[in-house]
Amino acid sequence: MIEEINIKIDNFEGPLDLLLHLVSQYQMDIFQVPLVPVIEQYLNYIRKMQTLELEIAGEYMLMASQLMLIKSRRLLPTISDDFIEDTEQLEYDLLAQIDEYRKYKMLSQSLNNLHTVRSHYYSKSKTEIITDETSLIKDKNAIDLFLAFNKILELQRQQIEDENTTIEAE
Amino acid sequence: MNKTATCELLLFVSGESGLTLTELSSLAELSKQACQQQIVYLREKYHADEESALTIIETAGKYRMATKEEFSDLLSTYAKTPLNQSLSKSALEVLSIIAYKQPLTRLEIEQLRGVNSSGVIATLRAFDLVEKVGELEAPGRPSLYATTEFFLDYIGINQLAELPEVDEEQFIAEKQILFNESDEDAN
Numbered sequence: 001m002i003e004e005i006n007i008k009i010d011n012f013e014g015p016l017d018l019l020l021h022l023v024s025q026y027q028m029d030i031f032q033v034p035l036v037p038v039i040e041q042y043l044n045y046i047r048k049m050q051t052l053e054l055e056i057a058g059e060y061m062l063m064a065s066q067l068m069l070i071k072s073r074r075l076l077p078t079i080s081d082d083f084i085e086d087t088e089q090l091e092y093d094l095l096a097q098i099d100e101y102r103k104y105k106m107l108s109q110s111l112n113n114l115h116t117v118r119s120h121y122y123s124k125s126k127t128e129i130i131t132d133e134t135s136l137i138k139d140k141n142a143i144d145l146f147l148a149f150n151k152i153l154e155l156q157r158q159q160i161e162d163e164n165t166t167i168e169a170e
Numbered sequence: 171m172n173k174t175a176t177c178e179l180l181l182f183v184s185g186e187s188g189l190t191l192t193e194l195s196s197l198a199e200l201s202k203q204a205c206q207q208q209i210v211y212l213r214e215k216y217h218a219d220e221e222s223a224l225t226i227i228e229t230a231g232k233y234r235m236a237t238k239e240e241f242s243d244l245l246s247t248y249a250k251t252p253l254n255q256s257l258s259k260s261a262l263e264v265l266s267i268i269a270y271k272q273p274l275t276r277l278e279i280e281q282l283r284g285v286n287s288s289g290v291i292a293t294l295r296a297f298d299l300v301e302k303v304g305e306l307e308a309p310g311r312p313s314l315y316a317t318t319e320f321f322l323d324y325i326g327i328n329q330l331a332e333l334p335e336v337d338e339e340q341f342i343a344e345k346q347i348l349f350n351e352s353d354e355d356a357n
Contacts, residue, residue, distance in 0.1 A: 013259055013260050013263055013283065013285065014283055014284045014285030015285070016284035016285075017284075057285065057286075059284055059285045059286065063284065097282075097284070100282060101282060101283065101284065103336055104263060104266050104267050104270070104282060104283075105263060106336070107266040107270060107334070107336065108259075108262040108266040109262075110334040111262060111266050111269065111325055111333075111334075112257075112262050114325040114334070115257075115324060115325045115326070116256070118229065118323075118324065118325055119242070119253065119254040119255075119256070120239040120242035121225070121227050121234075121236035121237060121238075121239065121242075121326075122236060122237045122241075122242070122245050122249060122251070122254065123185050123186035123188075123234050123235060123236045123237075124185045124186065124235075125186055125187075126183070126184055126185040126186065126187045127183045127184075127185060129183065151296060151298075154292070154293075154296035155296055155297070158293055158296060158297070
């Protein structure tokens with residue numbers, strides 16, 4: 001049942017992405033997916049990460065505890081109908097969350113495609129035209145100057161980060 | 171002065187910041203319709219002229235003079251402007267959530283993604299793709315985020331209504347592709 005999982009954790013954008021990946025292996029409507037095996041795979045995966053002493057983001061652990069709650073409720077003998085309903089609601093909420101996440105993951109792909117098309121067009125920056133008659137409006141203050149310089153710093157930092165591989169403990 | 175030359179001149183000078191039709195018509199002292207015609211004419215002229223590297227594009231409601239698509243390979247090695255740079259997977263995810271659900275708070279974004287997103291939001295703000303547009307009337311008064319005009323330019327559309335929709339059929343088809351891809355990543 002459980003396939004060999006040899007994907008690195010940083011290939012995923014958080015626990016929902018990982019769950020989406022596991023759910024997708026069933027190749028069926030997201031709301032029909034048997035949750036308990038998925039939960040088991042998830043927990044297994046987290047355990048493997050731990051034995052390898054890899055850094056796991058806190059969000060993965062939080063999700064693990066939510067999943068364990070669902071699983072334990074599933075396995076326990078039922079006391080009342082309310083309890084079953086409650087458990088089903090928990091499961092449904094989780095599946096709805098994965099489904100919603102899936103939607104945005106797909107949309108982000110289409111935005112990226114749009115951007116790729118746009119990025120093929122290059123323009124030059126605006127020509128600054130200065131004449132003798134130009135007078136200053138004086139509508140900028142110290143805050144504007146600060147923010148402008150700050151933005152340049154942030155962009156630079158981002159560029160350096162993009163060009164170099166950083167190892168970060170999350 | 172020639173009308174076409176005037177429009178071409180103004181578009182050249184404005185460069186990547188571009189001009190709206192209204193700005194163009196008041197600067198060139200022509201009617202909006204005449205400007206529109208000139209732009210169409212210019213675009214066709216450039217298109218027909220194989221010895222010209224230029225074209226005119228319309229994004230975020232502005233006309234911009236740009237280089238033709240086919241030169242992108244050549245230019246990508248030379249130039250790297252923020253506009254032509256692509257974003258990381260997480261930044262793209264956050265950007266699309268903001269684009270479709272704006273205005274919304276950081277917490278709402280994090281609930282949707284299941285991960286902390288403050289760093290990514292800071293990046294998107296530095297790139298001027300999203301901005302703070304107000305505060306939510308709730309405890310803590312969290313900031314509300316929305317996309318900027320530059321975002322429209324970044325993905326090459328004129329208004330938010332042009333954002334791609336979730337097409338259910340395509341959704342299922344792309345799901346397969348998406349998952350097959352991630353399976354490949356796995357191996």
